[in-house]
Amino acid sequence: MITVTEGAAAKLKQMIEKMAPGSENAGIRLAIKAGGCSGFKYQWMVCSKIGFGDMEFNPHGVRIFVDPKTHDLFVKNMTVDFDERQLLTDGFVYTNPNAKSGCGCGDSFELKNRS
Numbered sequence: 001m002i003t004v005t006e007g008a009a010a011k012l013k014q015m016i017e018k019m020a021p022g023s024e025n026a027g028i029r030l031a032i033k034a035g036g037c038s039g040f041k042y043q044w045m046v047c048s049k050i051g052f053g054d055m056e057f058n059p060h061g062v063r064i065f066v067d068p069k070t071h072d073l074f075v076k077n078m079t080v081d082f083d084e085r086q087l088l089t090d091g092f093v094y095t096n097p098n099a100k101s102g103c104g105c106g107d108s109f110e111l112k113n114r115s
Contacts, residue, residue, distance in 0.1 A: 009060035019046035027063030036108025
């Protein structure tokens with residue numbers, strides 16, 4: 001499960017409408033990439049349709065696609081908010097219980113050790 005606030009959902013919808021106007025099947029994929037200051041970086045990508053095996057979340061009417069491995073290892077129980085007052089980032093604020101720490105930009109994180 002991923003929780004997305006109304007503000008974050010509104011921003012994600014804007015991204016989808018800009019990149020895939022008029023597409024009823026379009027959504028946005030949440031992926032985790034190696035990189036950033038802390039080891040892993042959040043990445044949002046507009047997709048024309050859901051991928052095979054993907055999980056789908058529909059908070060506040062926005063379609064979010066996540067592959068099961070990314071969900072289970074990196075973003076399970078995470079909350080995503082959007083704050084336009086953020087100076088260093090695009091405004092997304094991640095509260096991720098899977099993260100050991102994050103960098104100052106708020107866009108990358110270090111994963112907790114799994115035992």
